[in-house]
Amino acid sequence: MPSLGFLKKKRTREANTDPSQTSNPTSPVTPTAKAFDRGSLSSLTQSQSVASQATTQSAISNRPETQPEMSHTTSTTLPQQIQGYPIPPQPTPSPGTDVKNVASISNLINPPQHDGPAGILGGQLAVGYAPSPSPGAPGGATNPAAAGQAQSRPLPQTVAVLEEFQVPQGQARVTKGKYSLADFEILRTLGTGSFGRVHLVQSRHNQRFYAVKVLKKAQVVKMKQVEHTNDERRMLAEVKHPFLITLWGTFQDARNLYMVMDFVEGGELFSLLRKSGRFPNPVAKFYAAEVTLALEYLHSRNIIYRDLKPENLLLDRHGHLKITDFGFAKRVPDKTWTLCGTPDYLAPEVVSNKGYNKSVDWWSLGILIYEMLCGYTPFWDGGSPMKIYENILKGKIKYPAYINPDAQDLLERLITADITKRLGNLYGGSDDVKNHPWFAEVTWDRLLRKDIDAPYTPPVKAGAGDASQFDRYPEETERYGQTGYDEYSQLFMDF
Numbered sequence: 165m166p167s168l169g170f171l172k173k174k175r176t177r178e179a180n181t182d183p184s185q186t187s188n189p190t191s192p193v194t195p196t197a198k199a200f201d202r203g204s205l206s207s208l209t210q211s212q213s214v215a216s217q218a219t220t221q222s223a224i225s226n227r228p229e230t231q232p233e234m235s236h237t238t239s240t241t242l243p244q245q246i247q248g249y250p251i252p253p254q255p256t257p258s259p260g261t262d263v264k265n266v267a268s269i270s271n272l273i274n275p276p277q278h279d280g281p282a283g284i285l286g287g288q289l290a291v292g293y294a295p296s297p298s299p300g301a302p303g304g305a306t307n308p309a310a311a312g313q314a315q316s317r318p319l320p321q322t323v324a325v326l327e328e329f330q331v332p333q334g335q336a337r338v339t340k341g342k343y344s345l346a347d348f349e350i351l352r353t354l355g356t357g358s359f360g361r362v363h364l365v366q367s368r369h370n371q372r373f374y375a376v377k378v379l380k381k382a383q384v385v386k387m388k389q390v391e392h393t394n395d396e397r398r399m400l401a402e403v404k405h406p407f408l409i410t411l412w413g414t415f416q417d418a419r420n421l422y423m424v425m426d427f428v429e430g431g432e433l434f435s436l437l438r439k440s441g442r443f444p445n446p447v448a449k450f451y452a453a454e455v456t457l458a459l460e461y462l463h464s465r466n467i468i469y470r471d472l473k474p475e476n477l478l479l480d481r482h483g484h485l486k487i488t489d490f491g492f493a494k495r496v497p498d499k500t501w502t503l504c505g506t507p508d509y510l511a512p513e514v515v516s517n518k519g520y521n522k523s524v525d526w527w528s529l530g531i532l533i534y535e536m537l538c539g540y541t542p543f544w545d546g547g548s549p550m551k552i553y554e555n556i557l558k559g560k561i562k563y564p565a566y567i568n569p570d571a572q573d574l575l576e577r578l579i580t581a582d583i584t585k586r587l588g589n590l591y592g593g594s595d596d597v598k599n600h601p602w603f604a605e606v607t608w609d610r611l612l613r614k615d616i617d618a619p620y621t622p623p624v625k626a627g628a629g630d631a632s633q634f635d636r637y638p639e640e641t642e643r644y645g646q647t648g649y650d651e652y653s654q655l656f657m658d659f
């Protein structure tokens with residue numbers, strides 16, 4: 165059992181443009197890596213992320229279907245839905261823990277059926293889903309064959325019901341030029357990252373609350389993350405899904421890039437997990453199932469996420485997940501070689517600098533499920549990131565006796581080095597994961613509709629800019645909105 169040190173600290177990630185330096189467990193620490201506070205090799209106690217190169221995709225823009233004013237938070241205040249749920253023994257007592265707030269999930273996994281045999285989604289299910297081709301795939305955006313793997317296997321039902329969440333491929337929301345700094349009052353910091361921070365903001369027009377990620381251009385350039393940052397904007401503008409963060413707009417000034425997103429009020433799953441120690445089997449299953457749907461959606465659009473971890477999973481006011489931080493998301497129809505992610509979560513083919521595909525996300529899902537069930541990641545042992553890499557390559561995992569047998573079976577199939585055997589990467593694709601016995605009780609279409617109550621409802625005042633679930637950070641001292649010469653103006657044309 166890892167020491168408490170593991171449990172407390174957030175993992176950040178790291179970028180390094182030279183894959184050979186970061187992929188080799190015995191690589192020396194580079195000055196670049198040290199300077200990069202997504203987690204320098206020297207300062208991390210547990211893990212960091214690594215990133216190397218990214219290919220640039222051409223920008224794709226279109227009108228958004230909905231304006232933020234129309235679709236953002238409502239003022240409805242939800243009743244707290246906290247009924248107490250037995251939490252397994254914690255690795256260590258955690259003062260101030262609110263584990264009792266983890267709600268009953270008696271009907272969570274197997275909710276009562278209150279509609280007809282076809283279910284609430286019968287109509288949409290019949291519609292079917294024709295995967296759109298990737299604009300980046302050979303054959304171009306109008307060639308269905310370009311969708312690759314997705315064509316060759318049965319279409320997942322939950323993708324079929326996603327029609328209303330689809331941003332047509334080859335089209336993305338217009339994010340540029342819709343807003344400026346003057347549209348928002350900047351409030352407290354919600355989180356900090358490698359190049360800047362995320363602020364709670366309030367729209368001066370509709371008084372609603374949003375989150376704005378502010379990235380310092382100089383820092384992005386210094387850390388050679390220009391393409392990843394442009395990819396982040398592009399990928400976020402292209403996706404629309406219940407469990408993915410919504411990007412409403414982007415803008416920039418001479419110093420900074422700004423990304424306007426929904427404010428996800430419930431805080432990070434990371435915080436809840438650390439307070440809880442570990443999650444009961446059904447609670448882990450609930451969050452894992454929502455992540456599975458999000459990955460299925462991303463992969464159906466040939467997007468690899470590449471940075472799955474509890475720190476990047478936010479809870480909305482109802483307790484449903486929103487995946488945030490698309491800093492490493494990328495359209496990859498086939499293989500890529502970019503070394504990026506967070507060490508604990510890296511698949512062995514990434515660590516060993518081999519080409520890899522979407523299946524790295526299924527590996528990471530396995531790590532996430534393990535961490536939720538155990539409270540620590542399987543390859544962490546208190547050592548350096550290099551030690552983690554060694555452990556990943558060795559591939560030995562200890563499964564505590566309390567792990568549910570079905571869960572262990574799923575983990576063994578996800579956290580498997582041989583990608584020809586890794587669940588999610590086989591002929592059945594994401595359906596193989598969803599059809600695994602551990603998920604047997606999950607009604608996927610209802611889950612997608614958020615028609616299943618979450619196990620934990622964050623204690624927030626909805627729609628009121630309540631940031632009580634987020635840690636406090638020292639505030640930015642530099643003034644935003646500076647004008648003048650912008651030496652990086654050519655690098656971020658899409659913002």
Ligand SMILES: Nc1ncnc2c1ncn2[C@@H]1O[C@H](COP(=O)(O)OP(=O)(O)OP(=O)(O)O)[C@@H](O)[C@H]1O
Pocket residue numbers: 175176177202354355356357358359360361362375377409425426427428429432475476478488489490491634
């Ligand atoms: N839409 C949002 N609503 C509420 N909080 C958010 C939102 N987006 C991000 N945050 C908070 O800000 C933190 C940092 O955001 P994010 O991970 O996107 O930044 P980053 O610079 O990419 O970070 P890192 O370098 O650690 O990956 C998140 O962990 C979360 O706590």
